[in-house]
Amino acid sequence: MADTERTGPKLRSEEATEYLDKHRVLELFNNLTSQLIYSRPDDPKAFLIESLEKLQKSRTSKLNYPCLFDESNISSVFGMLDPTGRGYVTVKQYQEAMITLGAKDYDENPHGSDIDRITIDIFLREAKLGLANASATFSEL
Known part of the structure; x- marks a missing residue:
């Protein structure tokens, strides 16, 4: 196997990790999962959609970020x-x-x-x- 073949997937993996870190995707999913487990809504999908909408509004207004602690x-x-x-x-x-x-x-x-x-x-x-x-x-x- 050539060196470029061995490093190719590693580079893609590093790029993926950088992308996820840059956009805080894992933190987003961790926060959504925590809110979901804490709230235990009857309709989890609707709850997640509402949480994402609140997050989007918070991003615009820079206020009222969804949080488990009040x-x-x-x-x-x-x-x-x-x-x-x-x-x-x-x-x-x-x-x-x-x-x-x-x-x-x-x-x-x-x-x-x-x-x-x-x-x-x-x-x-x-x-x-x-x-x-x-x-x-x-x-x-």
Whole structure:
């Protein structure tokens, strides 16, 4: 077998991977699947079509990206990290929560990092932004 024949499929595979990464196709399917399992609608196909339409509208408006977590869910996460009600979490807790939630492109050291106290307002803002970035599932070309 010639070297070009062995590298040919590899190159096509790399091109396919680059294409999927560039257009965030795998993230899109992962998000759609997660929403489908979470919601368990009676008509999954209609639900998926509606989700794609919402995503398309969100892309245009840059608002309301489909997401599994709403503000009450994010507040609950904060509450679990702050069971005594101090009103803040540490930077490490904040960063680990963002990773656990699946947030993307959030500020790793937001306001309050210098004193190791991230308030719920900052936590909510960064989580919403990070989750919107993760839920957008399309590239900005």
